[in-house]
Structures are given as structure tokens and as C-alpha cells.
Amino acid sequence: MNLSERNTTPNKDEQKDIKLVYTQMERCRRCYTCVRECPAKAIRIEGGQAEVIQERCIACGNCVKVCSQDAKVFHRDTEALDHLLKSDQEVAAIIAPAFPAEFMTLPKHQTFVGMIRGLGFDYVNEVAFGADLIANKFKELIEKKGHRKYISADCPAIVSFIEKYHPHLVQFLAPIVSPMVATARVLRKKHGNHLKVVFVGPCIAKKNESSEIDMAITFRELREMLEHKMVTPGNTTPSGFDPPLSGKGAIFPVSRGLIQAVNLDDDVSRGDIIVAEGRENFQEAIREFESGLIRQEHLELLCCEGCIMGAGMTSSVNRYAKRSFIKNYVKSKLNLINTKQWEKEMEEYLKLDLSLNFKENDQRLALPSRENIQNALKNMGKYDPKDHLNCGACGYDTCEEHAIAICKGLAETEMCLPHTIESLHNSVEKLNVSNQKLESTRQALKQSEKMASMGQLSAGIAHELNNPLGVVIMYANILLEEMAQKEDVSEDLKLIVEQADRCKRIVSGLLNFARKNQVSYTEVNVEELARQSIQSIIVPQNVKAIIECNTSNKEAELDEEQMLQVLSNLSKNAIEAMPDGGKLTIRIEEDKDHVVFLVIDTGEGIPPENMDKIFEPFFTTKGIGKGTGLGLATIYGIAKMHNGQITVESNSLPEKGPTGTTFKVRLPRYAGKTEEK
């Protein structure tokens, strides 16, 4: 047969554009299971999403099998097949020997074949006959005395894996076509080159294996078609496979199938074939073969744990039941086999050219430099070998492998779960701290806005009252002088002067609060200032007043009179908060270029609900005639006028009881040097 005449489907190179296995991004959920399961490490994580790199993919379909979200899908050919079957071309379905494991519920294989014909195929053949031929060729090959050892080439995912990742082992691949291609060659010999051949089986990788196959569909797709076309055992006529019929080749899809098919010596002491199946085992066998450890043995490698576990099967459970279905099928088949006929057909088709050469397709990525790997590890918080948890959550077996994959552009730092959890933890903590800061800034802003608007009001009132009050005081004093000898009138006038003076003090307090007074800075000794403030008030017997000066430099530029007012007002308040006695401390400290006055008492404390009201003018808890509520308002204004700050700490909580109060006044040591709002 002249294969070059055949040009029905795109060849391997032309098929590069078809994405055989790909991700449905909206379903991908950052579990990295596909990374772990991919023997080719053909999955790139970008922005947390797993994308299949087509040129690296060997189409084994492991990722399709393991993705719990069905985010990994494979290319469907059902529509194209439907089209082909509707055309007037002659089409043969060649059925992989794994079919009894997929259609376990069908009573006999004739029911299944009848349904396939029901879809519109002209011929339904067994790939198992191709397997018979290949087993024979393989036997011939390895029995040639003195010849080198071979790796079987019947699994397309294995062939692709070797071509891409162990290209120098390509020379060891048995130069024989797969059972699928052998069957296609047989049928074209029998029916002519015009025949369209469609493979039906458990394998996704078959779709990309050979240009001699017009189409390859999986059992999953077959089921979709049967369902869609409503083809059932009830509306189809059972029939047998078309000749040539197979022999033992039907055992191919279970592990050691090839060996059994050709009766090769599998005895441990004498045999020289190693069978390795499944993602981890086949890689280990290749590594050992590559290192020369097992060069005395042939390798029979399968990417899945037998073709019965292929990704094109509808389910990946009941592995042993599947094996037993295949065995029973083969048993019943061998009972019925017309050996003479089989031998005749074998002889005829063994004359066919069943050879194939493989090409290297190197997809290995260069190993990154040690320095780059170390940097990638550091970015994951791994500075030391003991930081390598090797937990496998990222999909790579070790932290080192993960780091290498990052350098190769296949993985991301965020895939490291322990590192991500830790940094998330840190971010949450930072966020909490900044939230707290934000909240206290918001509170402070609210408070200062309130104080500012109160200040404006107070300034207005004080300003308007100041002048008429001055006139009242002046004329009251003149009258008092003139009426000094008239006792009855002068007593009344004294009262007017006294009360008007009181009003004057209130107005002055308000002006202080509104920061409308002038600050006249002079050099003062802060310790001396504190002493004077205590002397200017009456300290009861049961209160112990002390002054602690913890500054090396006692000089500061302040408005002496105003600051005297501040300290004596705070001390007065402190004493009033300790009706049963206690301790009053005025402590002076320094902080960079600031002096800090602390007035500490052991009194009743301030309830939390009053905390943001105490600086308001006229807020008092002391009852009519006792407090004016102007003390702290005045102090607040004076502190601000000095470009300073006043804060208070008090913990009077019902459950804690009185714990005392500390007022803290922080002022720039030198006039107007620092600005604090």
C-alpha cells in the first residue's frame, strides 16, 4: 500500500492547532491536582488557573480523569463523525479491545456490534486483530539473537512522552506500528485506500497518534452519539465483527496483555520483559532504563493502569471487574475461534509492512541556575533545607521541584499553600492594625471637627459679649467708687462687679477654647511651673501631691500664665475626683523636642461614655454652682495654641471600678517648632 497516497486527515504537525486537552477556565478552582497528576508537567499555572501547554501535553488524559470540577476537557470529534457517516463514503469502525470493560452491562458483544452498525458504519472490526499482528512482530523483533532491548510503542502517550522528554531513548522504541494503525493497514489492503477508518477506544492520545486514522473517538464520545441518535439494543440487530477476526490479541488492554498475547516467557527467573503501567511506574522504569540499570530487559510501558483505565472510558472505577470482563470475553472468544482461518489471515497480513520510525520532539526545558532556584525558594519563605516541607500541595513532589517549575515559567509562588496561608495571615493582621488606626483617626477627626465648630460658636459668643461686658464692669466700678459711702447701694454694686468679673472669666475661658487668645512665649523652668501650680490651689489633707521631673533639660518656651492655668486646672480636677483622698502626681518627661506634662490621679476615673465630651465647653458632672465645665475646654485651647496635644487615659468601667485618670499634655519645647493639629 502506498501510504503517501493517503491524505485524509491532518498529520501530527498539522494537528498542532487542535487543542486535544484543555481547561474550561471558569471551572478551574486552584486545587493543582492536575499538576500533580500530569507526568509531562505540561500544565502552566497562571493567575491561579491551570492551562495545558499543547506542545508539552502527551494527551494521556490523566488531568481529565482527576479533575473533580470537570474543568479539564478533551476535543470532541462526534460532530465531524456524524458528518462523515452521513456522507456516501465507506467508513469502518475499528473497536479497541477494551470495549467489554466499557459496555459491561450489554449481554453479548454482538449486541454492541449491532449498535455500532446502527450508527451507520459500513464495517465494524476488531483492533484486537491488529494486536495479534503486532504481538507477532514484537516477538520476532525481540527474539532476534543479540539484538538490543526495546521499549514497546503501542501506547501513544508513552511514545509521545519518550519523544518529548527522553528523546535519546527514541532509538529504543520498537519500530512497529500500534495495533490501531496495523488494523487500519489491514482494512485498507482488504477494501482499498478510499476506506475511511474511525478508531473507537478508551484513549484520548489516539486522536493524535497517526495520520493513517481518519478519526479517533473515545468510548465517552461513542456513548454520547448512541444516546443522541437514540441507538439502543432494542432497535438494532445483533451481529458479529467483520473479518478478519482476532485471537488472543483481545487481551491487549489489561496489563501484561502483550506478553500473554504472544506467549512470551514471563517467568521471573528467565523472562526479560519488564511491565510498568501507570503514571509513576512507567516514569520510574524509563528513568532506570535510561540510567542503564535495566538495559538487559525489554520494557512494556502503559501510561494508564491498562487501557481499561484510559481517560476515554466513562468511569474509572471497578478496575478488577473490568479486567474480569475482558478475560471472560477472551475466554469465550477463544472457544469459538476458527484457528485455521485465523492462521491463514495472520499469514496473509503479516506480509504487510507494519514498521514505523519515531522522531525526536525535544520539549525539555533547560534546568535553571542554582541562584535562580534559590531565589524562587526564598520568595516562598524557604531559606533553609528545614523550611522545605515537601507537602505536595502545589502539585510538585518537593519544594525544590516547585521552585524549578517557577523558574521555568510553569508555576507560581502562590501555589505554595503553607507560604500563602502564612502571608494571608500576616496580611489579615496588618489589615486589622491599619483598620484600628483608621478607626481611631476617624474618631479623632470627628472629635476635632466637633471641637472646631464648637470653637467657632464659642468665639462668636465670647467676642460679642466681651465689649458690652467691659462697659458693664467699667461703669459698675465707677459707680462703686462714687457710691462708696452709701453702704446699701455699694453692697449691690460689689455684687454686680463680682458677677460681671465671673462672666469675664467665662468669656476668657471661651476665648481660650476657641484659641483666640495670644500666646506670649517666655523661657520657663517646667519643674518650677509645676510647683507654682500646686501652690496656687488648695490641696486637702487627705491628698498627697508630688512632682516628678524626669527631664535633663528643665527649660522650655511656653506661655507661663496659660500653662499655670493648665496645670492648676488639671490638678483641681484631679483633687475633685478624689473626695476620699488619694495621690496627685505631676510628672514631667521629655520626648524628642517635646515636653510632656502628666497629671495623674487615683480618683474615680471617667466613664467611657463621657470620654469624648469632657473637652466640650460647659460639660460638667459636678452639679450647678460647683463646676463650670470650662476647665478642660480652656486647657484644650491652650494646648492647641501651643501647637501641642492633650490626651486622656481613664479606665472607669463598671466591672473594673475606679482606676484613676491621667491627662497628658505634650508641647513643643521651643515655640512653634513643630506643628501638631
Ligand code: ADP
Ligand atoms: P468642671 O471641672 O467644671 O466640671 P472641666 O472641664 O474641668 O469642668 O471638667 C469636665 C468634666 O470632666 C468634669 O465635670 C468631670 O466629669 C470630668 N473630669 C475632668 N477631670 C477629671 C478627673 N481627673 N477625674 C475624673 N473626671 C474628671
Ligand code: MG
Ligand atoms: Mg474643672
